[in-house]
Amino acid sequence: MKRLLAILLFAFALALSAAAFAIDPLPFKDNAQRDRFQHLTSELRCMVCQDESLLASNADFAKQLRRQIFDMMQRGKSDKEIKDWLVERYSTFILYDPPLAPSTIALWFGTPVILLAGGVVVAVLLRRRTRPASAIAEDTGDDW
Amino acid sequence: MNEVARKPVGRFVPVIVFAALVAFFVIGLVWNQTHDARFVPSPLIDKPAPEFRLPRLEQPTQFVTKTDMLGKPYLLNVFASWCFACGDEHPVLMAYRDKFGIPLVGYDYKDAPQDARAWLDRHGNPYHEVITDQSGETAINFGVYGAPETYLIDAKGIIRYKHIGPLTPDVIAKELEPKIRALDQEGST
Numbered sequence: 001m002k003r004l005l006a007i008l009l010f011a012f013a014l015a016l017s018a019a020a021f022a023i024d025p026l027p028f029k030d031n032a033q034r035d036r037f038q039h040l041t042s043e044l045r046c047m048v049c050q051d052e053s054l055l056a057s058n059a060d061f062a063k064q065l066r067r068q069i070f071d072m073m074q075r076g077k078s079d080k081e082i083k084d085w086l087v088e089r090y091s092t093f094i095l096y097d098p099p100l101a102p103s104t105i106a107l108w109f110g111t112p113v114i115l116l117a118g119g120v121v122v123a124v125l126l127r128r129r130t131r132p133a134s135a136i137a138e139d140t141g142d143d144w
Numbered sequence: 145m146n147e148v149a150r151k152p153v154g155r156f157v158p159v160i161v162f163a164a165l166v167a168f169f170v171i172g173l174v175w176n177q178t179h180d181a182r183f184v185p186s187p188l189i190d191k192p193a194p195e196f197r198l199p200r201l202e203q204p205t206q207f208v209t210k211t212d213m214l215g216k217p218y219l220l221n222v223f224a225s226w227c228f229a230c231g232d233e234h235p236v237l238m239a240y241r242d243k244f245g246i247p248l249v250g251y252d253y254k255d256a257p258q259d260a261r262a263w264l265d266r267h268g269n270p271y272h273e274v275i276t277d278q279s280g281e282t283a284i285n286f287g288v289y290g291a292p293e294t295y296l297i298d299a300k301g302i303i304r305y306k307h308i309g310p311l312t313p314d315v316i317a318k319e320l321e322p323k324i325r326a327l328d329q330e331g332s333t
Contacts, residue, residue, distance in 0.1 A: 060280075090289065091186065
């Protein structure tokens with residue numbers, strides 16, 4: 001049993017490392033730059049894959065854009081400049097974090113508004129439920 | 145009893161809420177069936193096409209630039225020999241190449257030139273001109289992310305229309321041809 005567990009763990013670790021090294025090696029200047037790169041590409045959508053980030057995807061498209069983003073970072077471009085550059089070409093769909101725009105108002109405020117509306121409905125229902133109860137209590141009080 | 149009699153509408157609130165949820169669900173299902181979220185409108189519409197300088201498929205030592213193409217509208221069709229949907233689109237292009245009334249330029253995307261040549265030899269060449277982008281670097285500037293894609297570029301080099309996915313007779317009749325006709329009218333006035 002223990003042995004089986006060890007084998008399973010080993011297989012799992014192997015699978016994890018395979019996933020980690022599926023990404024093409026890029027010559028980063030330092031760890032900070034690599035972290036920045038990984039954070040940035042994790043926030044960008046691989047346009048050709050279903051629900052995968054540019055960081056995670058092994059698609060040719062993602063590899064090429066990773067290379068492009070890496071090059072732009074070497075040229076001293078900021079995250080915002082890189083994102084703007086991508087949005088110019090691929091629209092805001094490439095951003096996982098959608099910007100606040102007329103087309104995304106429902107997305108940003110829809111949930112709080114529905115939550116608020118639900119809260120109002122609950123409050124109204126509760127009030128209605130307690131009012132007749134107190135009326136009944138008064139009635140019975142009179143009878144007693 | 146008293147309570148119910150006082151506000152009969154209240155009883156139906158859960159039913160109404162449930163019906164609203166069902167409606168959302170159905171709308172979402174139908175929407176997803178008819179819309180592919182990946183087919184986003186290109187932000188490049190009505191903007192100048194990016195500069196390019198790409199070799200011809202037939203004469204790789206000769207380059208075609210955006211400036212060369214100015215002066216007349218044309219269609220730029222992104223394809224590749226490895227692209228499955230391009231095979232579906234191909235007969236449509238063969239049938240319509242002379243009906244568009246403007247040149248159809250092939251944009252061979254991330255493809256080995258010999259593969260593209262073999263593909264066109266085997267299926268027939270619908271293009272008036274084919275340019276190749278082996279690295280796919282220029283295609284990034286066009287916002288290409290999947291072949292086939294078709295751009296309508298006007299005489300001033302402005303992208304007027306883009307279709308992602310294979311062109312079909314339906315798409316051509318409903319979207320592309322009206323756009324081309326609109327360009328004709330602009331040109332004559």
